[in-house]
Amino acid sequence: MIPIMVLAERAWIIDDPRLLDELTAKPETFGKLCNKGIMSELRKIGGDGLFTSADHEENWGMAHRILIPAFSQKALRVYIPEMCRQAKKLLDALCKGSSQTDVDVPKWMTKITIETISMCGFSYAFHGLDKEEDDPFVKAMGYCLEEVQLNSMRTKIGQFINRKRQEQFDHSMKYVESVVKNVIEERRKSGVKVDPNQPRDFLDIMLSEGLRMYPSAGAYAKDVLKDDSLGGVPVKENDFVAVSVYAMHFNTTYWGDDAEKFNPDRFNPEEEAKRHPSAYSPFGSGPRACLGAQFALLEARIILAYIYYHLHVSASPNAVPRLIQKTAFKPERLYLRFKKRTTPNIRNASPFTAPSRTSTPVTRERSEVVLTNGTPDDQIVSLASVSGGMPVVNILYGSNMGTCEEMASNFANHLRKSGANVEVRSLDNWNDLEDTKLAIIITSTYNGLPPDNAKKFDQNIKNLLLKSESKMKKLRTFQAFPKYVDKSLYSLGGIRIMPKGEGNVDDGCDIEKHFSDWQEEFWKTVKTIYNFVPSKTPIEELMGEQVNIMPLTQDQLNGLEIMNPCPLSSAKLHKIEKIKELQSKESSFRTLHVELALQQNQKYSTGDHFGIVAPNSKKDVLLVLNNLILPESIHA
Known part of the structure; x- marks a missing residue:
């Protein structure tokens, strides 16, 4: 100084x-x-x-x-x-x-x-x-x-x-x-x-x-x-x-x-x-x-x-x-x-890739929130199989910018599709902490402070910790509030069943991919603990459905006719005549045998290929074309 x-x-x-x-x-x-x-x-x-x-x-x-x-x-x-x-x-x-x-x-x-x-x-x-x-x-x-x-x-x-x-x-x-x-x-x-987040x-x-x-x-x-x-x-x-x-x-x-x-x-x-x-x-x-x-x-x-x-x-x-x-x-x-340039510089090394550079992930050491009776961050309790079925999954978020709230909502929709009973609330609206059996907390922090919709929760946690005579050391800002919540809940009797996930936008990490990977691991862990078998859409509901099939030439498949795509008007509806589940009932995966009815004058020969492509919105396609500086007229 x-x-x-x-x-x-x-x-x-x-x-x-x-x-x-x-x-x-x-x-x-x-x-x-x-x-x-x-x-x-x-x-x-x-x-x-x-x-x-x-x-x-x-x-x-x-x-x-x-x-x-x-x-x-x-x-x-x-x-x-x-x-x-x-x-x-x-x-x-x-x-x-x-x-x-x-x-x-x-x-x-x-x-x-x-x-x-x-x-x-x-x-x-x-x-x-x-x-x-x-x-x-x-x-x-x-x-x-x-x-x-x-x-x-x-x-x-x-x-x-x-x-x-x-x-x-x-x-x-x-x-x-x-x-x-x-x-x-x-x-x-x-x-x-x-994706701003690269x-x-x-x-x-x-x-x-x-x-x-x-x-x-x-x-x-x-x-x-x-x-x-x-x-x-x-x-x-x-x-x-x-x-x-x-x-x-x-x-x-x-x-x-x-x-x-x-x-x-x-x-x-x-x-x-x-x-x-x-x-x-x-x-x-x-x-x-x-x-x-x-x-x-x-x-x-x-x-x-x-x-x-x-x-x-x-x-x-x-x-x-x-x-x-x-x-x-x-x-x-x-x-x-x-x-x-006469042609875009797309064949040379990308500016988003370091030339001849290799690196391995490195975890930066940072100060952490420590409670006197807390556990290390990596200590996980392995639970035996729990009877009574899957409890209500409480997804609780703390969010200023809306990112964590959006993650919580998307995660809830993913679990509901599998038949789980899910409730989504902000941390400030979590009033039944002691009665909660399974909770997922998705929260951000802003320079170590709790988000606006988690401030009341933060104060409640501090009051509970004071009653249990826990003492806290000084916080550093990185992930301070999420880590504080994690260790506080342990001090109040919570059981950590898997490692917490962390993401830092300032370090340029792909926070959404990190979250996606974490939720897949969470789902595997929870299904094992509670013997939960995800529900599947009955295949009977798919019988009689109609799908669009568009014929493509070999040149179009090879990308040689990108400037002259096959128009959507050439697609024709085909009825699903037969469908059969090939996986066992206990499997969490689905493999379907599907038979489609061909229309008059259509042929399907040995060696032909049938592919399923998810549709993209016109807005997304035009955005990609615009960024590649390609004409919008090639949109199919």
């Missing part, structure tokens, strides 16, 4: 992730700094909104709750088509000139960022990618942000001397507010509609290394709300702590002596496991971390993938880029040259 004096106020600068963890774990002592420096000036633009309000202000909590669902995994999927449309428009803009034309990359990246946010969030287009000049709104907003930065460094006299710039600021702000008001009114009239790959680690070396926010500050200590050093009320993200990302203790070099391999799983998890914090930490981080990373992945597949890129000999600090770090004089 480095103490400095700023205008008669004491500030502490930190660049160590261990101190960042301590600071994050004390929200009652360290709150977001909103009344000093540039943050106080930014309030002239944002008021007491999400970014510019203090932790205790009512509007921060309200804005936070409103915006969280907009950045859920479910919501991000909705944004992908629009992000792809904007990426294709960007390609056209980058290639307007010749292959020797110098393109101002930061300028066009700013344009696509604004266009993507406005379209995904409000269905409002500024058409910035269709023209060279900036929209008046963008110009006005840019002027306001620049003036905010300059004003934060001026004295009162300096602000008075520059009163003409203040008049221009007021004029620009009125224009910005009028446009925003108009967008919101139009959006309200039209109504609001509301495995960790080469493109991801390239982005991560780029954000390590060039974080958008080089630092952020926390206000000291009361006398306390940080890293064993006393801090006083009204001091403030500056977290130097830039310095932390170059701290050789965590990044090595070559921290100045660009090396994406730092983010391979093996290297990440060796490093303190908070050493990399480009989007902040704690409850005030950037809500739109996954949105930004998804947009970046899509843009880079489109450029990789469709453009040749070269550096301009006239470029002498440098990094400048405005309201955020930004490159200046960064010029590149672009040329469209």
Whole structure:
């Protein structure tokens, strides 16, 4: 910790992730700094909104709750088509000139960022990618942000001397507010509609290394709300702590002596496991971390993938880029040259796969919730066969963004199809804990805190634990609430019958696949414990059903006629005449012998093949064609 004096106020600068963890774990002592420096000036633009309000202000909590669902995994999927449309428009803009034309990359990246946010969030287009000049709104907003930065460094006299710039600021702000008001009114009239989650790959680690070396926010500050200590050093009320993200990302203790070099391999799983998890914090930490981080990373992945597949890129000999600090770090004089490929770069190595790189899964060690009478996470109780049949399966969720609630609902539907009696509730609505025989808990955590619909449950659990005289140690944020629930229920007499599943979106894991694999293992375990035989649809109900059969040529099967697909109109209905179950009644699998009636003049010869293909919605098919830049006319 480095103490400095700023205008008669004491500030502490930190660049160590261990101190960042301590600071994050004390929200009652360290709150977001909103009344000093540039943050106080930014309030002239944002008021007491999400970014510019203090932790205790009512509007921060309200804005936070409103915006969280907009950045859920479910919501991000909705944004992908629009992000792809904007990426294709960007390609056209980058290639307007010749292959020797110098393109101002930061300028066009700013344009696509604004266009993507406005379209995904409000269905409002500024058409910035269709023209060279900036929209008046963008110009006005840019002027306001620049003036905010300059004003934060001026004295009162300096602000008075520059009163003409203040008049221009007021004029620009009125224009910005009028446009925003108009967008919101139009959006309200039209109504609001509301796989980003990919495995960790080469493109991801390239982005991560780029954000390590060039974080958008080089630092952020926390206000000291009361006398306390940080890293064993006393801090006083009204001091403030500056977290130097830039310095932390170059701290050789965590990044090595070559921290100045660009090396994406730092983010391979093996290297990440060796490093303190908070050493990399480009989007902040704690409850005030950037809500739109996954949105930004998804947009970046899509843009880079489109450029990789469709453009040749070269550096301009006239470029002498440098990094400048405005309201955020930004490159200046960064010029590149672009040329469209004659054919998409789909045969070369994918940007989503690291070349010649192999890795094995590595589990990063993190602090865990520990109860004095708890069990290790991996201790599972093997139950003998239980008589009395399958009890009610209680699926309980804690969810802010809707992801865990959706998982709970889908899992319940899967179990119900097998004949299980299932109840789905939020954790706050779980009022019969002591009478529950079988429970599945699917919950998220936000920086260690319980989701909004699990806060009452959290308090109830704490009260029960206090009655049983359990004592808890300090929590770390990763999976803190789910682990706390898991161990608390054990302390209250619950039996863990299989390992819990974990998924972390921030690490780029495929959380849905992890959950799917876990629920299959759960189902196997439960069927064994309760001697449960899943119900099957009686085959008699399938007799007489009719199915569509479409004849395909050999060329179509080989994919040689993809541009001339077989029309759906050629499909004909065929009646199921005979169906027989080939598996035993005890088997949980189904193998059916099916005989179909051929229509007049139809033949089925030895060597012919019959395949079953699940139908896809037109919307999904067009999305795939659009992303591959193939004509929609080939949709069958």
